[in-house]
Amino acid sequence: MTSELIVFLVLSLVAIASALGMLFSRNTIYSALFLVLNFITVAVFYLMLGAPFIAMSQITVYAGAIMVLFLFVIMLLGAEQMTAPDALSWQKPLAFLLALTLTVESVYLIFARAKLDTVITAPDAATNSMENLREMAMTLFDKFLLPFEVTSILLLVAMVGAIVLAKKEKGARAKTSNS
Amino acid sequence: MDWTFWLEWVIKGLVLCLILLVGFAYLTWYERRxxxxxxxxxxxxxxxxxxxLQPIADAVKLIFKEELTPSRVYKVAFLLAPVLTVVPSLILAAVIPLGTSFNLFGRTITLYVANLNVGVLYLTSIASIAVYGIVLAGWSSNNKYAMLGGVRATxxxxxxxxxxxxxxxIAVVMGNxxxxxxxxxxxxxxxxxxxxPVGAFIFLIVTLAEVNRAPFDMPEAEQELTAGYHSEYSGMKFALFFMAEYQKMIVISMIAATLFFGGYREIWFLKDTFLSVDRAWFLGPIYLLLKVIVLLFGMIWIRATWPRIxxxxxxxxxxxxxxxxxxxTAFITATGILLAQEFDNQLYLYAIPxxxxxxxxxxxxxIYRDLRRKSHGRI
Structure with missing residues (x-):
């Protein structure tokens, strides 16, 4: 248990540090890389909780696919260097206020809930994860079939929408290609 | 969790790294020959x-080469990129079984580093992370050619x-x-x-694209991009990119062999003879090596004969x-296996191929009709 605690503490340090680094680095590429590091530490947290499937999906989907697209867009637009924001300066205090409220609320809720005996137990380690996987698939396609299908249709709609938008932009760019 | 357990782990990891390093060195020789x-x-x-001894001479040359860091590069990313490229190609091999197991000093030593229950997912996640090194190399070089190479590769x-x-x-469905x-x-x-067979064929094509090999080596197309994403790298840093590419070739051949060509197992009609890995454990790595050599030869052959797309x-x-x-193909495979299970009739399995x-x-x-139409339309 103690070794797990040490791993947890180190990991949480890494997670917090990478999140802060993401927020405060001036270069968007480094921001994106810090975010990748953060995603990977979160994946390791999932591993510690005995959910290897979620951990690997987290790395594949977030750290792999999505962040690569982010980097791609940042590089293509050449938006590495952030300019000082001036037009939206009134947002800063508001953002701090809202973030503070959210933090206070969530901390309060966590402590209020902690009094109740709702201890979340991790499923049985990584040893029988294939069984977990089967169970997960069964629940997903059995009990929650409708939400699952609705989600997939939602994703499909989003994809079609993205393609339509991209197509329009292509036509518009062709007109003003010399700008 | 005694110390021998850790010792076994460390030794196996080191041996795997050594295999990949030696494999890299001799793959360059094999390819050139x-x-x-x-x-x-x-x-x-x-x-x-x-x-x-050619690989050793090459290694010595690369180590003693002058290492140049251009002055306008993004330093941190520039140094990080080769490392981020090599590490995934090394740790990718950790879940691949090299053989069954044998007894040594009363312990059963298994011939794999990690027996992960989500092994296939591990492969996909590491493969998806492997892009970062190349992207970063292209971007941090602050060079248009390198940047274009990196973007193409991504x-x-x-x-x-x-x-x-x-x-x-497909392989997961078939292996259950x-x-x-x-x-x-x-x-x-x-x-x-x-x-x-179609799934295996697609896998082989896709792996060529994943490791940026010919005919999919657009990121390094010399005529257009000098050397692509590693244009600005020299000396040992370039050697790391070189190493990553060849190690990826080896590992991806190992994966292809494992998923579709029986892994460390013998050909199926030898399964009860003395050539089976169940009788002699040491045949496992040998079979895998033979399969990898054949698959690598396929890659080299394609590079020698096909132009770039x-x-x-x-x-x-x-x-x-x-x-x-x-x-x-995934749909056909899944349906065929499901029908074979439901009706308990092996005939449905023959419908899959x-x-x-x-x-x-x-x-x-x-494809043929499309290409023909295009070539007639253009001229």
């Missing part, structure tokens, strides 16, 4: 017998990753497990490449041909 033979040349044969790798994932899914060991064991009676064709080949085809070959032929016909 094989390419030379195909092009009716001799190839490097001066250092040692048949040029066997676009290509994330496009072909989808088909790669579907091929993994995500554990690579169990997938290999499931191929005792029949290789998956025989049940699903044009970049737009490469993208449309990935998205419009390989992706639908791998969807179809037949139907998938038919769909592949349809795809080939479509």
């Amino acid at each position: 094989a390419l030379a033979r195909i092009q009716v040349r001799v190839g490097p044969n001066r250092a040692g017998y048949q040029g066997l 676009a290509q790798m994330i496009s072909y990753e989808l088909s790669l994932g579907l091929c993994f899914a 497990s995500m554990n690579l060991n169990e997938i290999v064991t499931a191929q005792k009676d029949m290789w998956f490449a025989v049940i699903q 044009r970049y737009d064709r490469l993208m449309s080949f990935g998205w419009k041909v390989l992706l639908p085809l791998s969807f179809v 037949a139907l998938s070959i038919i769909s592949a032929l349809i795809a080939v016909v479509f």
Whole structure:
């Protein structure tokens, strides 16, 4: 248990540090890389909780696919260097206020809930994860079939929408290609 | 969890790294010799017998080369990029079983580093992370050619990753497990490449694109981009990119062998003879090595004979041909296995190769007609 605690503490340090680094680095590429590091530490947290499937999906989907697209867009637009924001300066205090409220609320809720005996137990380690996987698939396609299908249709709609938008932009760019 | 357990782990990890490093060194020699033979040349044969010491000479040369860091690069990313490229190619091999197990000093030593239950997912996640090194190298070099190479590599790798994932899914469905060991064991009676030849074929094509090999080596197209994403790298840093590429070739051949060509197991009709790995454990790594050498020769052969695909064709080949085809093959495989289970009739399994070959032929016909129409339309 103690070794797990040490791993947890180190990991949480890494997670917090990478999140802060993401927020405060001036270069968007480094921001994106810090975010990748953060995603990977979160994946390791999932591993510690005995959910290897979620951990690997987290790395594949977030750290792999999505962040690569982010980097791609940042590089293509050449938006590495952030300019000082001036037009939206009134947002800063508001953002701090809202973030503070959210933090206070969530901390309060966590402590209020902690009094109740709702201890979340991790499923049985990584040893029988294939069984977990089967169970997960069964629940997903059995009990929650409708939400699952609705989600997939939602994703499909989003994809079609993205393609339509991209197509329009292509036509518009062709007109003003010399700008 | 005693100390011998940790010792075994460390030794196995070190041995795996050594195998990959030596494999990298001799793969360069193998490729140069094989390419030379195909092009009716001799190839490097001066250092040692048949040029066997050539990789060592190359390594010494690369170590003593001057290392140049251009002044306008993004330093941190520039230094990080080669490392981020090499590490995934090394740790990718950790879940691949090299053989069964043997007894040593009263302990059962298994011939794999990690027996992960989500092994296939591990492969996909590490493969998806492997892009970062190349992207960063291209961007941090602050050079237009390198940048274009990096962007091309990213676009290509994330496009072909989808088909790669579907091929993994085909193997998972056939092996009824995500554990690579169990997938290999499931191929005792029949290789998956025989049940699903189209899936194996797509996998081999996609892996070529994933490791940026010819004919998909657009990121390093010399005529257009000098050397692509590693234009600005020299000395040992360049050697790391070089190493990563060849190690990826080896590892991806190992994965292909594991998923579709029986892994460390013998050919299925030898399964009860004395050549079976169940009788002699040491045959496991040898079989895997033989399969990897054959698959690597395929890659070298393709490089020697095929020209590069044009970049737009490469993208449309990935998205419009390989992706639908791998969807179809995955669907056929899953349906065939489900029907065979439901009706307890093995005949449905024979429908899988037949139907998938038919769909592949349809795809080939479509490509042919499309290309012919385009070539007639242009002239």
